[in-house]
Amino acid sequence: MADASRSARRAPSAPVVADARPAPVLLPPFARAAHVPLHHQIAEDLVLTLNSGRFLPGAALPGEAALCAHYRASRGTIRHALAELGRHGLIDRHVGRGSFLRRPKIEGNIVGSYRQFRVEGPPLDPGGRVLSLTRRRADANVAGILGLRDNRSIFVLKRLRFAGGMPVTVQTSYLPAALCPSLPRRRLDERHLVDILLEEHGVAMTRAEELIEPGIASAYDAAQLGIRAGVPVFQIERRTYLADGRIGEFRRAVMRGDVYRYRLDLR
Amino acid sequence: MADASRSARRAPSAPVVADARPAPVLLPPFARAAHVPLHHQIAEDLVLTLNSGRFLPGAALPGEAALCAHYRASRGTIRHALAELGRHGLIDRHVGRGSFLRRPKIEGNIVGSYRQFRVEGPPLDPGGRVLSLTRRRADANVAGILGLRDNRSIFVLKRLRFAGGMPVTVQTSYLPAALCPSLPRRRLDERHLVDILLEEHGVAMTRAEELIEPGIASAYDAAQLGIRAGVPVFQIERRTYLADGRIGEFRRAVMRGDVYRYRLDLR
DNA sequence: GAGTGGTCTAGACCACGTT
DNA sequence: ACGTGGTCTAGACCACTCA
Numbered sequence: 317m318a319d320a321s322r323s324a325r326r327a328p329s330a331p332v333v334a335d336a337r338p339a340p341v342l343l344p345p346f347a348r349a350a351h352v353p354l355h356h357q358i359a360e361d362l363v364l365t366l367n368s369g370r371f372l373p374g375a376a377l378p379g380e381a382a383l384c385a386h387y388r389a390s391r392g393t394i395r396h397a398l399a400e401l402g403r404h405g406l407i408d409r410h411v412g413r414g415s416f417l418r419r420p421k422i423e424g425n426i427v428g429s430y431r432q433f434r435v436e437g438p439p440l441d442p443g444g445r446v447l448s449l450t451r452r453r454a455d456a457n458v459a460g461i462l463g464l465r466d467n468r469s470i471f472v473l474k475r476l477r478f479a480g481g482m483p484v485t486v487q488t489s490y491l492p493a494a495l496c497p498s499l500p501r502r503r504l505d506e507r508h509l510v511d512i513l514l515e516e517h518g519v520a521m522t523r524a525e526e527l528i529e530p531g532i533a534s535a536y537d538a539a540q541l542g543i544r545a546g547v548p549v550f551q552i553e554r555r556t557y558l559a560d561g562r563i564g565e566f567r568r569a570v571m572r573g574d575v576y577r578y579r580l581d582l583r
Numbered sequence: 584m585a586d587a588s589r590s591a592r593r594a595p596s597a598p599v600v601a602d603a604r605p606a607p608v609l610l611p612p613f614a615r616a617a618h619v620p621l622h623h624q625i626a627e628d629l630v631l632t633l634n635s636g637r638f639l640p641g642a643a644l645p646g647e648a649a650l651c652a653h654y655r656a657s658r659g660t661i662r663h664a665l666a667e668l669g670r671h672g673l674i675d676r677h678v679g680r681g682s683f684l685r686r687p688k689i690e691g692n693i694v695g696s697y698r699q700f701r702v703e704g705p706p707l708d709p710g711g712r713v714l715s716l717t718r719r720r721a722d723a724n725v726a727g728i729l730g731l732r733d734n735r736s737i738f739v740l741k742r743l744r745f746a747g748g749m750p751v752t753v754q755t756s757y758l759p760a761a762l763c764p765s766l767p768r769r770r771l772d773e774r775h776l777v778d779i780l781l782e783e784h785g786v787a788m789t790r791a792e793e794l795i796e797p798g799i800a801s802a803y804d805a806a807q808l809g810i811r812a813g814v815p816v817f818q819i820e821r822r823t824y825l826a827d828g829r830i831g832e833f834r835r836a837v838m839r840g841d842v843y844r845y846r847l848d849l850r
Numbered sequence: 851g852a853g854t855g856g857t858c859t860a861g862a863c864c865a866c867g868t869t
Numbered sequence: 870a871c872g873t874g875g876t877c878t879a880g881a882c883c884a885c886t887c888a
Binding site: 353354355389390391392393396410411412413414 | 875876877878879880884885886887
Binding site: 367368372373403436520526531532549550558559573577578 | 781789794795817825827846
């Protein structure tokens with residue numbers, strides 16, 4: 317079907333307008349290997365073909381039936397491979413229309429197609445130096461963020477944290493006191509907050525969300541971190557959620573920009 | 584099997600040590616709805632159950648066979664749902680052992696389990712004001728980054744880019760001239776570089792990688808961006824790759840920190 | 851109406867880990 | 870030896886899109 321080298325598709329009676337429809341994807345011969353999952357081989361083969369640069373974005377892939385024939389595989393296996401490509405953002409799939417080589421979105425939106433991110437830098441040591449730990453009533457601001465009524469009791473915890481012994485981030489955490497009647501200073505020196513809440517209070521933090529902005533080290537932060545005031549740092553807000561959707565911790569952190577950076581992979 | 588409420592498992596002759604093996608997951612009754620894919624209903628049901636807080640991390644899920652019976656669905660459907668949960672990082676799966684509620688890794692590593700990131704802020708307009716466009720020989724630095732031999736011809740393009748008419752980022756791009764014999768200033772005003780390379784030179788950029796650091800606006804950047812010198816900005820390095828792995832563009836950018844921020848979702 | 855991808859089933863064989 | 874998840878097949882019905 318749909319052999320693009322045939323020019324007959326270009327409606328002979330209509331004026332020849334640049335169709336903007338790229339030539340469909342043509343697959344090279346395929347030989348399956350042993351000892352590696354077939355769906356994986358097929359996915360790899362398709363990735364190689366589609367990334368070869370021989371086809372334009374928007375090009376139509378063969379239908380699933382055609383792929384079954386070409387790869388001599390069942391539809392389930394083909395669909396397994398295609399689903400993988402779809403998740404990786406290499407192709408778009410539409411019922412009733414077909415599968416298409418994805419248009420590169422790398423620039424269109426500021427980031428169209430996600431991929432992965434990493435934080436590059438040394439891993440944080442557990443715990444850290446407790447700079448202060450107080451229990452007080454939530455003001456309207458914090459109460460709003462934590463989703464509490466005003467005047468509820470909260471813990472405010474300031475810690476300096478290290479990576480391989482080097483101070484790298486100053487964190488101020490706000491926690492509803494209801495979650496953890498006690499919060500011994502000692503434990504916070506050497507353990508992750510997440511672990512303490514889970515193992516000593518049965519509170520599971522399942523999800524977190526971070527907002528990252530550039531900032532400038534204040535004199536106070538700089539003194540703690542051993543850097544000069546005014547140098548660039550990351551300012552990070554984190555909300556950590558409990559299983560039921562409530563916020564278990566709200567945290568503001570200042571992280572050294574000379575030690576850490578974020579890496580994004582886009583496709 | 585493995586009914587943890589039976590205490591017989593705790594080797595009666597051995598001393599009673601806390602086994603650390605959490606109670607297995609017990610599923611509530613399930614009734615399927617109409618008009619929504621079964622695998623999706625099952626996945627949702629499992630998410631709700633696992634996130635309910637009734638089970639500890641590490642708890643074993645029923646085997647696939649048991650799930651088939653419980654949900655009265657075929658194994659393919661069950662596996663479809665489980666694969667989804669696995670991808671979302673809610674469960675860990677191990678051949679020969681089973682599936683388990685995932686242990687929260689949110690803090691252990693600086694980021695144990697990734698999820699997604701977004702850039703929050705207005706989308707970039709295509710094109711932008713060309714501040715300068717020169718063609719010159721690559722010095723050792725740029726040649727090294729682009730993977731070229733010294734003295735190869737490159738384009739150096741400085742652009743001010745906008746979002747909804749507001750200047751938001753200053754970009755300096757380095758491109759091997761071999762990719763695009765011509766690079767008309769005019770086109771760069773109104774089109775994405777990626778699109779120009781693809782449609783006018785048949786060069787497809789398939790992948791990009793960004794490094795993000797905090798920085799401080801220089802007097803020059805600030806003037807272009809309409810902000811004060813010294814305010815925090817993002818400094819972004821981007822390498823964009825061709826299908827064959829070569830670098831098609833190396834770019835340094837300064838982006839307003841008061842307009843954009845990064846959001847990470849961790850699980 | 852023909853072709854597309856989405857869903858679902860039933861059954862098979864396998865390598866792996868535990869016991 | 871047994872149960873686990875991983876792979877693969879063959880066949881069915883559906884809703885959707887397009888000509």
